[in-house]
Amino acid sequence: MDISFKEVSHTYQPNSPFEYHALKDLSFHIQSGQFVAIVGHTGSGKSTLIQHLNGLLKPTSGEVKIGDYRLKADEKTANIKGLREKVGVVFQYPEHQLFEETIEKDIAFGPKNFGATDDEIKARLPKVLGAVNIDASLLNRSPFDLSGGQMRRVAIAGVLAMEPEVLVLDEPTAGLDPKGQQEVMDMFYRLHHEKGLTTILVTHSMEDALKYADHVIILEQGKKHLEGKPETIFVQKDRLKQVQLDVPEEIQFLMDLEARLGIKITYDKHSIDDLVKEIKAQLGGGR
Amino acid sequence: MASSLIIGQYVPADSVVHKLDPRTKIMMIFTFVIIVFFANNAYSYLWLTVFSLSAAALTKVKPRFLLKGLKPVWFLIVFTFLLHLFVTREGDVLTTLLGFPVYSGALIQGFQISLRFFLLILVTSLLTLTTTPIEITDAIETLLHPLKKIKFPVHELALMMSISLRFIPTLMQETEKISKAQASRGVDFKTGPLKERIQAVVPLLVPLFVSAFKRAEELAMAMEARGYRGGEGRTRLRELEIVARDYVAIGLFLVVMVGLFYLRT
Ligand SMILES: Nc1ncnc2c1ncn2[C@@H]1O[C@H](COP(=O)(O)OP(=O)(O)OP(=O)(O)O)[C@@H](O)[C@H]1O
Numbered sequence: 001m002d003i004s005f006k007e008v009s010h011t012y013q014p015n016s017p018f019e020y021h022a023l024k025d026l027s028f029h030i031q032s033g034q035f036v037a038i039v040g041h042t043g044s045g046k047s048t049l050i051q052h053l054n055g056l057l058k059p060t061s062g063e064v065k066i067g068d069y070r071l072k073a074d075e076k077t078a079n080i081k082g083l084r085e086k087v088g089v090v091f092q093y094p095e096h097q098l099f100e101e102t103i104e105k106d107i108a109f110g111p112k113n114f115g116a117t118d119d120e121i122k123a124r125l126p127k128v129l130g131a132v133n134i135d136a137s138l139l140n141r142s143p144f145d146l147s148g149g150q151m152r153r154v155a156i157a158g159v160l161a162m163e164p165e166v167l168v169l170d171e172p173t174a175g176l177d178p179k180g181q182q183e184v185m186d187m188f189y190r191l192h193h194e195k196g197l198t199t200i201l202v203t204h205s206m207e208d209a210l211k212y213a214d215h216v217i218i219l220e221q222g223k224k225h226l227e228g229k230p231e232t233i234f235v236q237k238d239r240l241k242q243v244q245l246d247v248p249e250e251i252q253f254l255m256d257l258e259a260r261l262g263i264k265i266t267y268d269k270h271s272i273d274d275l276v277k278e279i280k281a282q283l284g285g286g287r
Numbered sequence: 288m289a290s291s292l293i294i295g296q297y298v299p300a301d302s303v304v305h306k307l308d309p310r311t312k313i314m315m316i317f318t319f320v321i322i323v324f325f326a327n328n329a330y331s332y333l334w335l336t337v338f339s340l341s342a343a344a345l346t347k348v349k350p351r352f353l354l355k356g357l358k359p360v361w362f363l364i365v366f367t368f369l370l371h372l373f374v375t376r377e378g379d380v381l382t383t384l385l386g387f388p389v390y391s392g393a394l395i396q397g398f399q400i401s402l403r404f405f406l407l408i409l410v411t412s413l414l415t416l417t418t419t420p421i422e423i424t425d426a427i428e429t430l431l432h433p434l435k436k437i438k439f440p441v442h443e444l445a446l447m448m449s450i451s452l453r454f455i456p457t458l459m460q461e462t463e464k465i466s467k468a469q470a471s472r473g474v475d476f477k478t479g480p481l482k483e484r485i486q487a488v489v490p491l492l493v494p495l496f497v498s499a500f501k502r503a504e505e506l507a508m509a510m511e512a513r514g515y516r517g518g519e520g521r522t523r524l525r526e527l528e529i530v531a532r533d534y535v536a537i538g539l540f541l542v543v544m545v546g547l548f549y550l551r552t
Pocket residue numbers: 012013020022040041042043044045046047048049
């Protein structure tokens with residue numbers, strides 16, 4: 001589903017001493033099937049933005065369009081439940097939403113609310129369990145007996161089981177161990193391609209944004225600071241510095257390489273092996 | 288929603304009322320709550336209204352915000368008024384409304400009672416608007432200190448109060464967060480039959496309790512790790528102090544009281 005923001009502003013607690021403008025005049029467009037990363041400093045409005053994607057928040061001015069659904073201030077959105085079925089959101093620390101007696105019931109909770117039959121849910125279970133790497137033998141255990149990392153995976157499985165068309169991820173890997181982070185991100189990336197999802201990822205990791213996204217939006221104090229392809233965004237070191245963001249490791253490495261050895265390589269989603277090859281070729285060719 | 292209710296919410300500002308010692312404020316408001324009931328004619332009510340509105344003005348909190356924050360209690364105030372209007376039968380019949388006779392005494396009494404109600408709520412909300420929860424508990428602890436003699440657990444009570452006050456906003460945030468997460472999973476808290484709406488609370492309450500217990504455990508552990516062992520011999524970081532400003536306030540308040548007893552009949 002295409003998503004577009006038109007001059008969207010969001011103010012928390014308007015007309016009070018605690019009034020806070022979390023989003024200001026934000027406009028952008030996300031095409032169906034894109035993998036978009038949203039990055040920005042703490043408090044820049046990322047979580048506020050994504051809550052507009054399934055109608056948890058409404059713009060205080062401007063307009064949000066998600067497929068055929070439209071969110072506008074003072075306008076009741078038709079069939080908001082339908083929107084929430086199509087847009088799955090994995091919140092920051094999703095393990096806090098677990099509540100059922102068993103893992104199986106918790107995973108089934110979302111799909112059931114959206115009217116999936118027991119048979120349908122049964123059929124989806126093995127797929128989502130496989131995706132998040134949770135063993136089927138755990139299904140009858142209480143989610144509160146799991147480790148933090150496992151709880152996270154179960155919570156993610158609960159969202160995947162809704163089979164959404166748009167997947168919204170708010171720092172899904174925060175607090176996981178490095179291997180777990182990589183696994184979870186690779187899983188989302190694979191799903192994105194296999195199912196043709198539209199994925200919106202909020203992350204503090206420039207490396208992840210560079211590696212997975214094909215479009216990047218950088219927020220700063222509720223405004224759009226930069227937007228574009230990761231390869232062109234993440235080489236603008238000065239512009240990133242302005243908003244306390246770093247250049248991803250890979251790009252920094254290539255910049256150092258150019259500064260010290262005069263080797264110029266333009267980053268194009270190289271794997272490490274590819275990079276090694278290219279550097280070797282340039283070194284060999286240069287002599 | 289929660290954001291429109293200001294009773295219990297602190298609004299930082301640089302005003303005289305904010306700077307007053309919390310004990311002064313608590314004592315004054317406590318006394319006010321009692322003397323409101325002594326007002327019995329137009330002059331005494333006007334006198335108290337002038338006092339309350341001046342106090343509200345001194346806090347520098349925007350009037351619009353104050354009125355909006357009292358929104359949840361407007362209903363009660365209006366309800367009280369209407370109740371008196373239809374039930375009281377004193378004085379002359381002025382007119383009939385919806386088939387009920389309306390007496391002049393009812394009009395006056397209804398107006399007085401709802402004004403009293405309004406003043407009570409306005410003034411008590413001024414305390415929490417201008418005083419941080421910590422200051423309030425500190426003040427209560429010192430005010431109740433004499434009760435220690437009869438083995439009343441003053442320190443423990445104050446600690447419990449400050450912990451609860453400290454965690455109310457956290458709990459509210461958590462509630463909002465979890466209800467949003469569950470709403471994304473298709474829970475409908477707002478519409479549908481009552482039975483379903485009651486059931487919808489379970490996915491909200493379970494995670495809330497789980498995290499509240501976890502938090503309590505962590506807090507207890509952290510306090511112990513930092514050597515907390517009760518109120519015995521404990522000194523304060525912020526000492527409360529009665530200064531000239533407080534004497535002036537108390538003096539003015541006495542004038543209000545004397546004036547009230549002079550004006551009432
Ligand atoms: N319910 C709320 N009421 C008032 N202000 C809020 C509320 N939620 C968020 N804010 C404020 O809006 C701003 C943006 O918050 P948001 O959660 O969108 O930031 P973020 O970019 O997700 O930050 P982080 O990286 O820390 O998650 C913050 O300054 C925050 O204090």
